[in-house]
């Protein structure tokens with residue numbers, strides 16, 4: 001049953017998801033095929049200032065994963081390993097796009113292993129068609145009114161358009177000229 005760990009292997013897929021892209025969704029779908037219970041967890045990356053609030057990111061993730069019964073959406077503060085342990089998860093899922101991701105992810109996996117060696121980090125290669133994709137690239141293209149069709153779910157496209165439309169209150173938006181209409 002959703003929300004319970006009834007003998008299924010639980011994995012946590014953490015990230016900023018600011019916003020969720022089709023690259024993330026690809027990892028979510030494939031991981032949900034492997035693990036009995038997948039928790040997609042929005043966490044705080046100290047190095048980033050988010051565009052979407054945690055509540056907005058959670059809502060978008062819920063919307064785009066509603067057809068996946070063994071996927072739960074959550075958010076967490078504090079250490080990832082503490083959160084994973086509190087959920088009964090032994091596995092952390094990370095997506096790797098390119099060699100450039102490797103060094104940072106190796107560092108994260110190593111410190112997380114040192115913090116709790118009962119929790120393993122599993123890496124999944126992002127599908128090549130999304131290997132260039134990142135939330136920051138999506139935010140930048142959307143901010144400049146470029147096409148992000150096919151790169152993010154429709155709900156995300158709509159949310160980005162709303163964020164960057166005139167009259168909003170996000171920090172990014174207030175620095176921008178107003179943008180009109182569809183791309």
Ligand code: PNS
Pocket residue numbers: 014015016017042043044045046048078079080081108111112
């Ligand atoms: O999508 P991102 O920005 O690469 O996600 C990074 C995230 C949120 C997974 C990472 O910053 C994280 O795990 N934050 C929680 C704090 C933590 O446990 N950090 C690792 C030990 S320093």
